[in-house]
């Protein structure tokens with residue numbers, strides 16, 4: 626498969642290594658405005674975007690208009706998600722966005738939903754999400770923390786929104802910490818005066834994110850439509 630890497634930073638490089646080991650070819654390593662490139666001449670099968678929040682929407686929709694399927698892991702651009710999916714459908718292209726492509730985190734998402742169902746109505750417990758990432762991260766809170774919060778809100782009758790740092794009664798606080806070289810640690814906690822319940826996912830490297838993105842690219846290659854990582858994993862687990 627011929628892959629275009631839209632963004633060739635820490636994640637782009639991790640994806641390159643895994644993609645090559647799985648027999649794929651990297652035909653573009655983009656680090657600047659996508660308009661400078663003639664994508665239609667590169668026979669791209671799938672584009673994988675791990676770039677920066679301000680570039681993601683343009684990168685993704687440019688690919689849709691050239692009928693190139695897109696796997697996107699870039700976080701911090703989701704205000705434009707609905708617009709992007711609309712363009713994908715109009716162009717009969719294909720798209721997967723995931724705030725986290727790691728298989729382990731996707732299992733953690735399921736655990737979080739289950740725990741949120743069990744804790745609904747247990748109002749003595751205060752809910753909090755903490756995320757820790759490296760100091761180069763541009764967005765806060767992390768996309769993964771936002772996904773965790775949204776899944777809790779769906780299950781919890783009293784929580785309506787998430788809020789960075791301090792939250793009111795009907796909000797879930799997300800604490801974002803930045804510490805050198807941390808790949809990504811997410812903790813969901815329920816704390817009462819009597820006891821605490823916590824679930825945590827720790828990424829030991831970027832390999833899990835990169836492998837998940839390549840699996841998603843292999844899965845989406847000849848498809849049309851808007852998908853999630855759940856669709857991809859359903860055919861692997």
Ligand SMILES: NC(=O)C1=CN([C@@H]2O[C@H](COP(=O)(O)OP(=O)(O)OC[C@H]3O[C@@H](n4cnc5c(N)ncnc54)[C@H](O)[C@@H]3O)[C@@H](O)[C@H]2O)C=CC1
Nearest residue numbers: 632633634635636656657676680698699700724725726834
């Ligand atoms: N969904 C997931 O599983 C994961 C998502 N991420 C997200 O992926 C994104 C990238 O993360 P990293 O690789 O760690 O960041 P990074 O800062 O190492 O790399 C970003 C790259 O994008 C390039 N870039 C700048 N403008 C561009 C443009 N217009 N078009 C294409 N590339 C451009 C930069 O030159 C840089 O090399 C972030 O939003 C991060 O939150 C990171 C890890 C996992």
Ligand SMILES: O=C(O)C1=N[C@H](C(=O)O)C[C@H](O)C1
Nearest residue numbers: 700724725762767768769809
């Ligand atoms: O920027 C990162 O590094 C990561 N970003 C994603 C996010 O915002 O959730 C996923 C992972 O935690 C690493």
